[in-house]
Amino acid sequence: MTKSSFTNIQSEYLAVIDHAKCVRCKRCIQNCGWGTYSFGGDKIIADHSKCVACGRCYTYCPEGAISILKNPTVMRENGNWQDYHIKNIWRQSETGGIAISGMGTPLKYKKYFDHILLDACQVTNPPIDPLREPMELKTFLGKKPSKLELDFNEDGQPVLKNPMPPQIELSTPFIFAPMSYGSISLNAQKAMALAARALGIVMNIGEGGLHDEMVPFGKNIIVQVASGRFGVNRDYLNSGVAVEIKIGQGAKPGIGGHLPGEKIGADISRTRMIPAGTDAISPAPHHDIYSIEDLRQLIYAIKEAINYEKPVSVKVAAVHNIAAIVSGIVRAGADIVYIDGFTGGTGAAPIIIRDNVGIPIEIALAQVDQRLREEGIRNEASLIAAGSIRTSADAIKAIALGADAVAIGTAALVVMGCHICGKCHTGNCSWGITTQRPELTRRLDPEEYGEKLYNLINAWSHEMKDILGAMGVNSIESLRGSRERLRGIELTDSELKVLGIKHAGM
C-alpha cells in the first residue's frame, strides 16, 4: 500500500469549494483549526485529509461557498467489518498506539430513553396549566434527614429540631457537567459559569484546578478532586458550594487520564501546579483509595477541611455492579452521588474502553434508586445522572427513574458550536472549546455563549414544566423516582424488569 492511497482513504470528508461563489476572503483559512485550507495564488485549496467536519468553515463562509461532503470513495461494504475497524487497524499498525478519540461513543447502542414513554392526565385527574399555575422545579442536592422533627417557636411557627445537612440549591434540576480547564478552554468554562450564575444553578469545574478568573463564580461552582489532585488545596476546597471526588467517568470507567504536555501552557501549568510541557497524568485509581473505608477516609478528610459546611459528592461511572457500589459510597458518607453513564462524553479516551465498557445511565439509575430505597438509605444522598442527556425529555425520564438532577456536558458544548466531531483530544477545536490555542480560544465569547446556555436551560425548564403539568403534578419533587409514570416500548421483559417499569398499555 502506498502512502498516498492510505492518506486518500483516510479522508473521511471532502471540503468542496464552489469557486464561482467564493470571493477569496480567506475566512475559511482563518477559521479552520485543522489547517484544511490554504491560498493557492488565485483560489482556495482544500486538503481533504485534514477535514473533520467540525462545521466551522461553512458556518462562517459569507458566500455559502463551502460544502462538506462525506467522501464518496467507498470502502467495500461489509456488515461485519465496518470501515472504522479497517481504518483503525491501519492506523494502529503504523503507529503501535492505543486508538483514542474525544466525545462519547458514536456507536449505535440501544438508547433506553428512546424506549421510555411518559404519562399524561386525561379527564379523571386533570392536567395543570403551567402558564397559570405555579410549577416548582427547585431542587436541593444533599443528604436529607430520614424524618422531619419540628418544634414551634414563640410565634407558633414550626422550626426544625435538628439542623438540615448542607445542601446545594438549584432553581432547576440541571447542572453543567465537570469539564476541566485543560480539556476545555477558560472561555468555555466562563460561559458555563455566567449561565449558571444567571440561572441559579451550578457548574462543575472538573479536575484541572480553579483558574483565578473563575474564583468569583464560587457560589455557582462545584470543585473536583481527582486522582491527579490538580490544583487541590485547602482554599480550593473551600472556594465552591460543594466538593466532588471523581472516581470514574462514563466514557472511560476504570482508567485514568493523560492531558498531553502540548496542552500544558503557562496558565494551565499554574492552575494545575505542574511544570509547563509535562503530561498531566491522572492515575486510574486514587492511590489513597483502595476500599470503601478508604473512600470514607477521603470524604471525611474533605469534610474536616470544609468544616462540614458543604456537601461532598462522589462521581462514578455506571458499571455492572453499580447499585452495590453506590450503596457503599452512600454509606461511606457521600451527600451526593454523580453517576455517569456509558454514553457520557470525554476530552480523550481509548475507544476500546469508550465503546465497550460500562452500562447505560437509564439502567444504572433505576437499579441504584431501587437498591437505596430497599436499604432505606435513599434520603442519605442525592443522585445526579449524566451520560448524554440530549433533551428535556431525557432529563425528566432520568428524574422519574430516580435522579435528583441531571448534568449537561456535551449538550452545553453543542451550544458553544460543537458539532461532535470527536477530535477534542487533538487540541485543534475550531470552535475554541477543546483547545488552548489562543487564536482559537479567543473566538469563544463567554457572554454570547453564556446567554445561549441560559436560553437552553430556560427552554428545557419550560418544557419540563409543560410535561409536569400534563402529568398533573406541580412539582418536580412529585415525579422523582415515580416510575409508575413511565412505560416501556419495544423492550424485553428483562429490560422492563431491570428498569422497573411496565410495558406501554399496562
Next chain:
Amino acid sequence: MITIDAKGLHYKELNKIIRESIASGIKNVFLENVNGQYYIGDGIKGDNITITVNGVPGNDLGVFMDGPSIIVNNNVQDNVGNTMNSGKITIKGDAGDVVGYGMRGGRIYIRGNAGYRIGIHMKGYNEQIPIIIIGGKVGSFFGEYMAGGVMVLLGLNNSEELAGEYFGVGMHGGAIYLKKKIDFSKYSKEVEFLEANDDDMAFLKKYLLEYAKDFNLSSEDLIGGPFYKIVPSSARPYAHLYTSSSL
C-alpha cells in the same frame, strides 16, 4: 499555648478544638495521649503555628495543611501530608504508607522508615517545591507518577534494601536524591540515575541541615557526599502510547 488531652476524644471533637484554638490566635498546641485520631491538622492554615503530638496520630495527619508545623514524637500511620500545600511535618519515628500524596509544597521529615507509595504524584510549580526527607528506607512504588518536588532517601540505620519494587515508575517531574548508591538496573526505565552535582548539593544543603538539627544528627555526616540523583527521562512518559482513532 494550649495542651489538649486527646484521650477518648473522637477525631471530630479533637480537630474542632484544634481549629477553634488556632482561630482564637493560639500558636502552640500540644496534644497528649493521641491514639489513632484521624485528620489532625486537616486543612489548617496560618504562620508560626506548631502542633506537637505525643502518641500515635491516625491517618491523614496534616492533610490539606497550609502553613503550620506538626511535630510528632512517635510513629505515624498512613497518608501523612496528603495533598499538603505548605508547612512542615516532622516525624521522630516511622511513617506508614502513602506519605505526601499529591503534595504541592512544604516539608515532611521522617527520622525512621516509611512504607509504600511515598511521594506519589507530588507536584511543584516555580517557587513551590515540596520536600520529603526519609532517614531510613522505603517500600515499593517510591515516587510513582512523581510530577514535581524533591525527595531524599538517606538510608541511615544501615538498611540493606533502600527501596522496594517499582521505584519511580511513571515519574515525569521532580527529583529523588539518594545518599547511597544502589543497583538501579532492576528499576524503572522511565528515569535516569546520575551523580548529584554541586548545584544539587547547594540546593539540598539547607534542607539537610534543618533535618540534622531537627533530629540531633551530625550535619557533617549527613551532608558528606556523594549523593545520587534520579530524574525522569521524559516529561511525557506516555506521549507515544496513543494514536488518533478514525471514529
